[in-house]
Amino acid sequence: MPEPVSIGLIGAGIMGERMLRAILAQSPELVRAAGIWDPSAEAMARIAGELPQVARMRDPAAVIAASDCVYVASPPASHLGHAREALAAGKSVFCEKPLAIDVADSRAFVTEAGRRGAVNFPFASSPAVSQLQDWVAAGTIGGSRRIVIEVAFATWPRSWQADAAGWLDRREQGGFTREVVSHFLFLSRRLGGTLHGLQASVSFPEADRSERRIEARLLAGDIPVTLTGSVGTTQKDDHNIWMLEGEGGAIRLCDWSLAEQRQPDGSWQRAPDALTQLEARPVALRRQLEGVAKLARGEPHQLATLEEALNVQEIVEAILAS
Structure with missing residues (x-):
């Protein structure tokens, strides 16, 4: 059986916390939470209080270093900066939509990333x-x-x-x-x-x-x-x-x-x-995380491709x- 995929999270807002809880709800043989970072001290304190078992990282670089795949759930203007740093470190990227606020930058990123990225469209x-x-x-x-x-x-x-x-x-x-x-x-x-x-x-x-x-x-x-x-x-x-x-x-x-x-x-x-929607969300999140594990291993997956997201x-x- 393959090793579990380690997912690090950048962004501890609504989507970041939702994904983190979904990771924690899965079999540890599939995925595990490498850690989370957010620039907001309040957000990090909330995670510490509610999910103390999750490592709280000092910066995005620490998240990337600890991960096989990086989930980027920060505001859109920061998406590609984090995604490019993760790719440069040899990691795969699962990004919230939109890819960026600049279409030309998104086009360039899709060319750079190849098949190492996907976007979180739960449909x-x-x-x-x-x-x-x-x-x-x-x-x-x-x-x-x-x-x-x-x-x-x-x-x-x-x-x-x-x-x-x-x-x-x-x-x-x-x-x-x-x-x-x-x-x-x-x-x-x-x-x-x-x-x-x-x-x-x-x-x-x-x-x-x-x-x-x-x-x-x-x-x-x-x-x-x-x-x-x-x-x-x-x-x-x-x-x-x-x-x-x-x-x-x-x-x-x-x-x-x-x-x-x-x-x-x-x-x-x-x-x-x-x-x-409340009943369907955990089912879709589980399937998304199964796709993330496949993405990180270089296997075919059903996740939204970078080309579709672009x-x-x-x-x-x-x-x-x-």
């Missing part, structure tokens, strides 16, 4: 997405005709992200298009093909704040995609629908984790084994620049 390991793929493979919808993406939020950032509003609600690094829409663009790319042919509009009604509304049309391979997103148009913290319609029917993903199939009478029937970032940034 790559989602049980609900697997159900959608099974329905497509079974010919449930016939030939694909269009994809429709709808996202809406009561406020931005979402209530549970308030502590990160300093960058999540700023135009340089934040906004729901980068943070949320990117996931559904990744799903469209993986099921449809390369994203291209974008026409879009965006609204920034508040100075130096992130977007409040977007509309876009593009193609995923040869499938037309319609995208809308807005803030303040729902009472839900987070509402989203991704729908694939074909010549013989339609399937959709609702609120991150609920796979549904349209019935002849127009109603929607949920997959019998559908999981809520394509998504190119579309996201073009929407925001429109």
Whole structure:
């Protein structure tokens, strides 16, 4: 049996802590936590109090030195600096999206990194997405005709992200298009093909704040995609629908984790084994970590590739620049 893969974490915010807890929940024969670092003394103190068994490193270099694979969960502007240092040390990299805030820098990084990196788009390991793929493979919808993406939020950032509003609600690094829409663009790319042919509009009604509304049309391979997103148009913290319609029917993903199939009478029937987001998250995280172990060993994996993430970032940034 291969040795467990040692994963070091840079960033102890929401995503960093979530991934750390997921690592600790796995079999130690698969992965182990090498240690964590964050520039915030408060964040490190929180980890010390809640997860004292995890090594708290003095700096990013110490995390990299102790790891087989480095998970980068810091704010986007710092992603590629940490990722490049890890690659230079001979380690693999699992990065939060987006790769960077500069598309040209991301393109250069993808060329540099080769196959030693991947990006954390959990739909790559989602049980609900697997159900959608099974329905497509079974010919449930016939030939694909269009994809429709709808996202809406009561406020931005979402209530549970308030502590990160300093960058999540700023135009340089934040906004729901980068943070949320990117996931559904990744799903469209993986099921449809390369994203291209974008026409879009965006609204920034508040100075130096992130977007409040977007509309876009593009193609995923040869499938037309319609995208809308807005803030303040729902009472839900987070509402989203991704729908694939074909010549013989339609399937959709609702609120991150609920796979549904349209019935002849127009109603929607949920997959019998559908999981809520809270139930599905640990399953997807486990599968993601299995993929990280394969990435670190140089084996084929299902994780989002750097090329897929770059394509998504190119579309996201073009929407925001429109």
